[in-house]
Amino acid sequence: MRVLFVTPEIDDFIRVGGLAAVSAALPRALRIWTDVRIILPGYRDVVTQFPDIEIVGECPALAEMPACSVGLAATKDGLPIYILLCPQLYDRPGNPYGDACGRDWPDNDIRFARFASAAALLASGKLDKNWSADLVHANDWQAALVPAYLAWSGVKIPTILTIHNLAYQGLFPKSSLRRIGAPAESFHIDGLEFYDKLSFLKGGLIYSSHLTTVSETYAREITTPELGCGLEGLLTKRSNESRLTGILNGIDESWDPRVCAELMRPFGAGDWEAKRANADGVRQQFGLALSRGPIFGLVARLVHQKGVDLVLSAADAIVSAGGQIVVTGRGETELENALMDAHRRRPDAIGVAIGFNDREARRIFAGSDFTLMPSRFEPCGLSQMYAQRFGSLPIGHQTGGLAETIVDGETGFLFTQPSTESFLGGILRAFATYGSKDRLNSMRRSAMSKSFSWNISAASYSALYRKTIVAGA
């Protein structure tokens, strides 16, 4: 079975959010079952790593999308990666989606439609004469037009689209249709049209053979008006046709505190003295006061979805009850500034590192007692799983993947509403648990012994691939 995995991010080379971690781990876990290959845009940070890449095919220009070539490389462990080479579109500073000030690139429609149309050509055997795909697995709006380009060119290859976050849809003005070479009749309620705009994600929802999302709970939630982002009608239809499935993410094996080289002191369940040494290390690193109180960690993209404002409004209560807070993250300027203000007010109790740093994240999970996850919605969430492996009990809103991966009162705490009051209820339970060392340590043991192996999810994807291929495009 040959599978083309289409993703705009992968941890090996380029990372903005959780999709990059999934893209690095899932294809690797699938390799025992499939010939899985990845296609990725040739961003500056990617191409510099492959100066002598072998070119395997050329894509002709289409509408306003320039001609480009496709190179074939591999990761250090041999995972084949096709890289779409188009310096005009991808060789830029900043991140994959915008400039250094966080402004989206004005030609993101062309950048990701070019990516999707090239992936469709590759899948159908028109780029690499030695390879074509039996199935395409596209991820998020950036890849969502692959099934559409396949359909528009009459190629019947089964396709799966995974929605990692329905809130990001790739919306562009109607005029983009012409720029990306989409047929005029596709601007229709049963096509790419979404409230007079063009939605890349909707293209995927319409043209894919099957849809998945990253937890069963979120698969249900996106069929409701609250979390369906205006697409709940279409998603309900797909769900009723048994064409929408939730498959929970896993986490990779490097998330093991016994062997994690980044930690000040690696530790296993029961070695609470070493865990305390990590806590002291975090205090020192963030310039916090010496304390015997609990540390609450927050490792997240700093965006509204993650409930960072709820953390800010709970901060005083945490600090006055004797807790300390450490944060690492990057995101919306307002939230970054508000966190920095909180730090300036209480530098002894609130530590903030603005940035995206894996080592810092691991040290916070290892040194903290609790991890804050008051996400308004959370398709799956990865931090709560990392946190449990590192003995930091998550305090999470009962939504999406948080509801499935945190066992309330056993491996963490769930609260029911995304409000300060409800969140504080979870925080109070955490303080009470911290006051009883036996209970704290028994919860830590339960959390640390939980398995979040990718193998289970990979087996579900592999079974779904087979089923989708049998059903046909």
Ligand SMILES: Nc1ncnc2c1ncn2[C@@H]1O[C@H](COP(=O)(O)OP(=O)(O)O[C@H]2O[C@H](CO)[C@@H](O)[C@H](O)[C@H]2O)[C@@H](O)[C@H]1O
């Ligand atoms: N400053 C920082 N430094 C270091 N590490 C940082 C960091 N900020 C965040 N991280 C890490 O980045 C990852 C973020 O992944 P999440 O799953 O929590 O969210 P995201 O919203 O990006 O992903 C979307 O896709 C994923 C994948 O499907 C879903 O789990 C999720 O619910 C959905 O919103 C986590 O591994 C986190 O620890």
